[in-house]
Amino acid sequence: MSEENKREPDEASAPSEPVAEAPSEAPSEAPSEPASEPAAEPAAESTAPTPAPAPEEAAAPPAPRRVETDEEKAARRKASLEAREAAKAAAAQAAAQAAQAGNEGRAAAKAPGGEGEGGEEEQPPKPPSHNQPRLDRVVALLRELIAEDAVEEAYINEPNDHLPTLVIKNEHWLKTAQLFRSHAELSCSYLRNISGVDYETHMEVVYYPLNMENHHCYCVKVRTDREQPSVSSVTPIWETANWNEREIYDLLGIDFPGHPDLRRIMMPDDWVGHPLRKDYVPLDPEV
Amino acid sequence: MQHFWDQPLSWGTAGIFAAAAIGVLAFVIFFVTYAIYFERKFIGWMQYRQGPNRTGPLGLLQSVADVAKLLFKEDTIPKKADRGLFILAPVLAFVPSFAVLAFIPYSLNLQFADLNVGFLYYIALSGITTIAIVVAGWASNNKYSLLGGMRSAAQMISYEVPLVMSVVGVVMMSGSLNLRDIVIAQEGYFWHWNFLPQILGFGIFLIAAVSELNRTPFDLPEAESELVAGYHVEYSGFRFAFFMLTEYIYVYAIASLTTILFLGGWNPPIPQLDFIPGVLWFFLKFAVIVFCLFWIRATFPRLRVDQLMGLAWKVLLPLAILNIFLTALGIELIG
Amino acid sequence: MIRTEELLLNVGPQHPSTHGVFRIVVKLDGEVITEATPVMGYLHRGTEKLAENLNFTQIIPYTDRMDYVSAMTNNYVLCHAVEKMMELEIPERAEFMRLIVMEMQRVASHLVWWGTYLLDIGAMSPFLYAFSDRERILSLFNELCGARLTYNYMRVGGVKWDAPEGWIAKVKVLVKDMYNRLDEYHNLVSGNEIFLSRIKGIGQYDAKTAIDYGLSGANLRSTGVKWDLRKDEPYSLYDRFQFDVPVGKNGDCFDRYECRMEEIVQSLRILEQALEQFPGEGDTMGKVPRVIRPPAGEIYVRIESPRGEIGCHIVSKGKAEPFRLKFRRPSFVNLQILPKLLVGESMTNLVTILGGIDIVLGEVDC
Numbered sequence: 001m002s003e004e005n006k007r008e009p010d011e012a013s014a015p016s017e018p019v020a021e022a023p024s025e026a027p028s029e030a031p032s033e034p035a036s037e038p039a040a041e042p043a044a045e046s047t048a049p050t051p052a053p054a055p056e057e058a059a060a061p062p063a064p065r066r067v068e069t070d071e072e073k074a075a076r077r078k079a080s081l082e083a084r085e086a087a088k089a090a091a092a093q094a095a096a097q098a099a100q101a102g103n104e105g106r107a108a109a110k111a112p113g114g115e116g117e118g119g120e121e122e123q124p125p126k127p128p129s130h131n132q133p134r135l136d137r138v139v140a141l142l143r144e145l146i147a148e149d150a151v152e153e154a155y156i157n158e159p160n161d162h163l164p165t166l167v168i169k170n171e172h173w174l175k176t177a178q179l180f181r182s183h184a185e186l187s188c189s190y191l192r193n194i195s196g197v198d199y200e201t202h203m204e205v206v207y208y209p210l211n212m213e214n215h216h217c218y219c220v221k222v223r224t225d226r227e228q229p230s231v232s233s234v235t236p237i238w239e240t241a242n243w244n245e246r247e248i249y250d251l252l253g254i255d256f257p258g259h260p261d262l263r264r265i266m267m268p269d270d271w272v273g274h275p276l277r278k279d280y281v282p283l284d285p286e287v
Numbered sequence: 288m289q290h291f292w293d294q295p296l297s298w299g300t301a302g303i304f305a306a307a308a309i310g311v312l313a314f315v316i317f318f319v320t321y322a323i324y325f326e327r328k329f330i331g332w333m334q335y336r337q338g339p340n341r342t343g344p345l346g347l348l349q350s351v352a353d354v355a356k357l358l359f360k361e362d363t364i365p366k367k368a369d370r371g372l373f374i375l376a377p378v379l380a381f382v383p384s385f386a387v388l389a390f391i392p393y394s395l396n397l398q399f400a401d402l403n404v405g406f407l408y409y410i411a412l413s414g415i416t417t418i419a420i421v422v423a424g425w426a427s428n429n430k431y432s433l434l435g436g437m438r439s440a441a442q443m444i445s446y447e448v449p450l451v452m453s454v455v456g457v458v459m460m461s462g463s464l465n466l467r468d469i470v471i472a473q474e475g476y477f478w479h480w481n482f483l484p485q486i487l488g489f490g491i492f493l494i495a496a497v498s499e500l501n502r503t504p505f506d507l508p509e510a511e512s513e514l515v516a517g518y519h520v521e522y523s524g525f526r527f528a529f530f531m532l533t534e535y536i537y538v539y540a541i542a543s544l545t546t547i548l549f550l551g552g553w554n555p556p557i558p559q560l561d562f563i564p565g566v567l568w569f570f571l572k573f574a575v576i577v578f579c580l581f582w583i584r585a586t587f588p589r590l591r592v593d594q595l596m597g598l599a600w601k602v603l604l605p606l607a608i609l610n611i612f613l614t615a616l617g618i619e620l621i622g
Numbered sequence: 623m624i625r626t627e628e629l630l631l632n633v634g635p636q637h638p639s640t641h642g643v644f645r646i647v648v649k650l651d652g653e654v655i656t657e658a659t660p661v662m663g664y665l666h667r668g669t670e671k672l673a674e675n676l677n678f679t680q681i682i683p684y685t686d687r688m689d690y691v692s693a694m695t696n697n698y699v700l701c702h703a704v705e706k707m708m709e710l711e712i713p714e715r716a717e718f719m720r721l722i723v724m725e726m727q728r729v730a731s732h733l734v735w736w737g738t739y740l741l742d743i744g745a746m747s748p749f750l751y752a753f754s755d756r757e758r759i760l761s762l763f764n765e766l767c768g769a770r771l772t773y774n775y776m777r778v779g780g781v782k783w784d785a786p787e788g789w790i791a792k793v794k795v796l797v798k799d800m801y802n803r804l805d806e807y808h809n810l811v812s813g814n815e816i817f818l819s820r821i822k823g824i825g826q827y828d829a830k831t832a833i834d835y836g837l838s839g840a841n842l843r844s845t846g847v848k849w850d851l852r853k854d855e856p857y858s859l860y861d862r863f864q865f866d867v868p869v870g871k872n873g874d875c876f877d878r879y880e881c882r883m884e885e886i887v888q889s890l891r892i893l894e895q896a897l898e899q900f901p902g903e904g905d906t907m908g909k910v911p912r913v914i915r916p917p918a919g920e921i922y923v924r925i926e927s928p929r930g931e932i933g934c935h936i937v938s939k940g941k942a943e944p945f946r947l948k949f950r951r952p953s954f955v956n957l958q959i960l961p962k963l964l965v966g967e968s969m970t971n972l973v974t975i976l977g978g979i980d981i982v983l984g985e986v987d988c
Binding site: 330333334335336430431434503504506507513514515584585586587588589590591592593594 | 629631637638639653740743744745746747750751754810811814816817819820968969970971972973
Binding site for chain 1: 662663666668670671706707709831833834835836837847849854855917919920921922923924931933935937945946948950954955957958987988
């Protein structure tokens, strides 16, 4: 039952989904092996893939318990890297569209692969959210006090209690954070959460500052390049960012210049790689 | 026993002394075995538990099994420990604890050594155990045990002062340091026992005694939640058993001492009950004290080091001195 | 003045009072801490990474294992997040069941904290009293879902099992008994002079610091900040019930103790009302698609766990697996203040302060 569940979306979304893990495998596999043996096939995938089937199996997702030689590993890593490069352009396009879709409201993605060329534009326009004025005010403030182009995007995340969501330009983030903390209108003294997300095309750090007096919460996103990810640290502004940033640094490899003590926090100090990255390949498959 | 001391030492008397010593040892070990059993049982009941109930009928053989386990356990000595001192420490702790038992009068006639300075003898010998604990903490070459040893030294030295001072009142009232004379001075009804006229001294003595025993709420040297196990963290097997034995023998000694100094020793609470042998009265009172020690252990949290020291020097010692003054005043006025 | 050498002491990862495999490297001058460096990660299982390859129903058991003292609230935060993304309707009876088990869990969790905290401070008996009471709650959970610690009880759209016959009545009895037991506990412990002297004025911080460090739960409320997500950003059915948010004043270990003890009472109050209003019949599972596949988008939901604000941040790409799942773990965030509090304190206070923060290592390391 659960395997079936797991399998289904992969098949359905495979053609349009630029997943870095299995880019070359998915398109070739989905048409050639329709749901004729749905139980056997995922089982084989989840245990050890036999080296027999096809050469493109080399790019298959890392099997948890398979012992590989170093060459095989290197080949696999290289293949996945190349595939990722190839998929990057397409993914960037898709992500941009998805973001646009989000801008207008929620992506009406009942069908999987909603970030493809779906028909979001056909959605009837929704009444503006009650938080829209708040969002507009923040955007205006940022434009006025930080920089005209500080805000890349601003939209209301409706399913999430109409949360005003902003995407801030990386270079303006530190000043923006200070503004959020100290501006009389915002005064978000409490930083709820920091998450790091690897979007494969770029990295994103998501902040949730909160004003405890009037319960105004915001979602602020900062995008950064994937190769040299770097976002200014807000530890001097909110002390709570300290360990959260260390965790993101540890698991996603985003650098936080300005952090007082940026070390690994969860993984051992000598760990190689950043496990939460989508293209992470463990050095030792046994781990 | 007393008349043997007056005879010249011959093989016969030496044999009797040795046999008596072995007898006391056997008795004390028996006491320790069942003190541990009852402690676990009582505390278990206080905590809605059964306590040991698997080994032997009603779990009576639990302590025996525990001791057997300790004896068969591998004896480990840490590589970087100071080997000589590490081995010496348990012995150094145990010997004085056993030696202090010699002077305790269980009844008018049952006493192994009638010392004129009985109480001082106890204080002097028990001080050696403190050294053993510091040695154990140092020799283990473990930071936790070192901290435990240092705490223990500070604590034992501090609390010995109020302990001795609190007894001075009793000594003044009976006019002797000899424990037998102290008991004899308390003859009569139970309000003649020292604990009523010396109520302040009694309180100080109890608190200081619990502290001397390193038991809750004064068990800082072996505070398991901070120092893991304190000075004996590196000890295992029979060396650990020696520390355990020492601790419980001191429970025995302190309970006996409290009975003698404050609860009238072998005297019955009212003279009409003197058909019951004095030894029974002695052990009855003794058992009450031991039970109180267990009870305290099940109830109280632990003090902090600075609070512990503050209590000894700022509260107990001035009170003990006040007690001496009041006793002197009382003797002068009432006679 | 005698100068002594500084002692570098490793507290943990195997130490009875670090409540799990947590390690603090402390520098001691005598018994005074001059520097404390927390080291964690010994229980890091990579839940967030594992979740990226699992569908949402499969992730629920993983949440059990984060804060294993309060698994029900963890179940809830994930299910709640997914339900919000998918805009699912939850049957009232299911929501009541969730609320009841969450509040029971809060009582159980605070009891564990109370017992272990007293054990840290050196009192042995409260630990066993607390566990015997918690045992009753766990037995009721056991009756409900067949597990005592990791329940895997909630599902997206409702709960897995309906209350068995007589279960609600048993909870009612339990709530009534708990009031009496709490009185007993207060008699035994809360007035104890030694206990009070150990925790009063220890580990003190003010409201500003607490907010700056992002503390939540009793750690925040002890400073006088009235902030409880059940009241301030109501979720589930909490807006239907009467309860107070206990706050402290000084932000020391004593206030945290008082807050938590009072929270147990408030939880019992909520339970009383919820049991009274419990709908006699109804579904325990809403209409849920066969494959749980939240639409593409992003969500952050937060609820009040016994330890504070537990949040769940899901980034979905419209697939059955989350693209990214991040948990905001209150223990992890609350623990950040520890090094600041420890400097200048003694070894003994280390245990008092660490216990007062109330961490669960499964959650710190996640």
